[in-house]
Amino acid sequence: MREETDFRIPEDHARGRLPDDAGQRLGHTVRRICVSKDDPLFAEIRHFEREFRARGDVFFTGWNTRRRYSRRELERAALFLVVPRREFEPAGEQCGTVYDDASTCDYVFDQSSGIDIGGRHVTMSASTCGAGARQVSPLFLDVRRIPRAVDFARTIANEIVVSARAADVIREARLTGVELAPVRASNEGGTPSQTHFQLRTKGPTVELDDATLAGGDLFDESAYGRCPRGHVAGLNLLSEVSVQRRSLVDADVLATRQLVGVRRGLLRPWPILLLSPSAWRAFDSAKLRGLVIEVAHIV
DSSP states (O other): EEEEEEEEEEHHHTTSSSTTSSEEEEEEEEEEEOOOSSSSHHHHHHHHHHHHHHHOOOOSSSEEEEEEEEHHHHHHOSSSSEESSSEEEEEEETTTTTEEEHHHOOOEEOEEEEEETTTEEEOOEEOOOTTOOEEEEEEEEEEGOOSSSEEEEETTOEEEEEEHHHHHHHHHHOSSEEEEEEEGGGGTTTEEEEEEEEEEEEOOOOOOOOSSOOEEEEEETOOOTTOOOEEESSSSEOOOEEEOOGGSSSSSSSEEEEEOOOBBTOOOEEEEEHHHHHHHHHHHHHHHHOOEEOOOOOO
């Protein structure tokens, strides 16, 4: 496995601190730097991030870690993590989808706050755990906004939709642990979409192992966003996923009990989605598009 992190660093932060030839300039204001953890440049970025944080600032403004596996590693894996690559708006709640939030966890990570943007005062909603919400209506979406070039996508609230082609593969392979629910087209009076379905897991959930790291960002050592009641592991997933062997059930599509993310506005925390080797082979042979796929570990 090869792991690289793609950083986006303001040019005025990088200049004079990082080598002038490091990375790629995106216009005149941002530097893109892709490095592995064993690259000395990675340690330099971590050093400057800690330095900036100490004075209430950030050194980099965006990051994304990519893990690439050989064909042999994929074929020998016993479990996979999958995440839809494409995200879109509006979320289901904006289109008429109803959630029951009566029993959600109310633990607060950050209180609501206000900032001034362009001369206007904007209130930022509180960040809470939010675990325990139940979708109690069909998924209503503006189907015109669903990405067409992929077979898997998700809203900003992590409502996962699959193409009719992906739905056919799931049915033909008789994959277990998953259900395909209708997507109602809010822009067409709520009629069921013929091109997309909601993917939902069913059955027992899986326990994350402590080897799985989650937090605010790549160098967040405080595990920001971790619910002390055990519902949310952290704001972002920071490592490969490891799950406890004793919690595994016989299913092709699984979800973890612990969530990742935060409840803020329309955003909701989400379970980590896992696939069996049979499910991965079905998706791979059909060349379904739009999934980030990583090897998950059983411990």
